[in-house]
Amino acid sequence: MRRLIRLCAIALGWTIVILAAGLLTARQFGVTQITLVAFLVGIPFAALPTALATALFAGARSRVGFVTALALTLILAGIQVPQFVAEGRTANGPEITVMTINAAHGEADADAIVDQVRTSGADILAVQELTGAQVEALTSAGIDELLPYNSTEPRPVADGSGLWSRTPLTDATTLSGFEFAQVQANTTVDGVDLTVVSFHAMSPATPRHTVQWAEDLARMRGLMDSYPGTVIVAGDFNATSDHRQFRDLASDGFVDSADVAGSGLYRTFPSQRPLARLDHVVTSDTVDATEVGPVAIPDSDHLAVTARLQLPAA
Known part of the structure; x- marks a missing residue:
């Protein structure tokens, strides 16, 4: 049973990571595919599911998954930070x-x-x-x-x-x-x-x-x-x-x-x-x-x- 739970956690974690990485990649290019254009509006929230994936990988003791999800979380959060920092006048x-x-x-x-x-x-x-x-x-x-x-x-x-x-x-x-x-x-x-x-x-x-x-x-x-x-x-x-x-x-x-x-x-x-x-x-x-x-x-x-x-x- 524990093995099944671990495998499910890893599978869900990688699903989140792949979707988030896809959105992050789409963000870098001028995509005009209608679904991607709509989903890109959700980028400011994307660090939340990747943080969940980080926790899932940690619980499942998957080092590669943990490092990957943590890096994505930091990137997704980091690209929003400049919007909170006023530029010098x-x-x-x-x-x-x-x-x-x-x-x-x-x-x-x-x-x-x-x-x-x-x-x-x-x-x-x-x-x-x-x-x-x-x-x-x-x-x-x-x-x-x-x-x-x-x-x-x-x-x-x-x-x-x-x-x-x-x-x-x-x-x-x-x-x-x-x-x-x-x-x-x-x-x-x-x-x-x-x-x-x-x-x-x-x-x-x-x-x-x-x-x-x-x-x-x-x-x-x-x-x-x-x-x-x-x-x-x-x-x-x-x-x-x-x-x-x-x-x-x-x-x-x-x-x-x-x-x-x-x-x-x-x-x-x-x-x-x-x-x-x-x-x-x-x-x-x-x-x-x-x-x-x-x-x-x-x-x-x-x-x-x-x-x-x-x-x-x-």
Whole structure:
């Protein structure tokens, strides 16, 4: 009986190890296989089953299994640690607050959005899944009194997007090559030139959409490289830092503001029981983030994100 229990423990331990190693390998590559893309959201939790495997191997006195599972546990835990460590501040320019919200097909509570803009002192608001009715609701709620300049591309269901700003927006455009509207504009804050985008990547919900999702992230990154001045891309990326496609976007000159602020593993989707941080404020790496976190907005399936940023000097 003891031998059977030992064999079962070893078998379960190796099953966990193989699955975890597969996920870790997939994390390193830009996979577009829909199941793997979905499972990668669970990477922050993967150290728990590998810790269980470590205990199983210890009880079964399997040295190879124990060392393998322990190493995987340390790796899986270690890749999350940098998200808790704030980077040193180097920017000494003006401070601004950016807020982004997926408006859930235009159903998000407009009064709550405007109240949060007021409470946070947001200087820029990026809205995804913006409909014509949502624009009217935000206007009625008083958004123009707080952020008088805007560029919007409202569309039915999930396709629309928009920007509101405390400072004038110029050269506003809707980016081509995306299925969803991506609104981009320029503004200047105390002499610092900004390129701002309200971004919404395709949701990787079907095999075709998963390919489109990867293409959206790659195309957005290419555009970011071409923009002048300091860049801020805020929105629903439908990706976490455990997706290689997002890490490629927020690297080599760009950063996820939450990582810069050391904000940890907060999550934004689904709003009632968040499992994944899909919503981000990505900036040029010359921008510091002092505080980044989620905010609940009634009737949205995403939590909003507000980011307090310090820009480089003009």
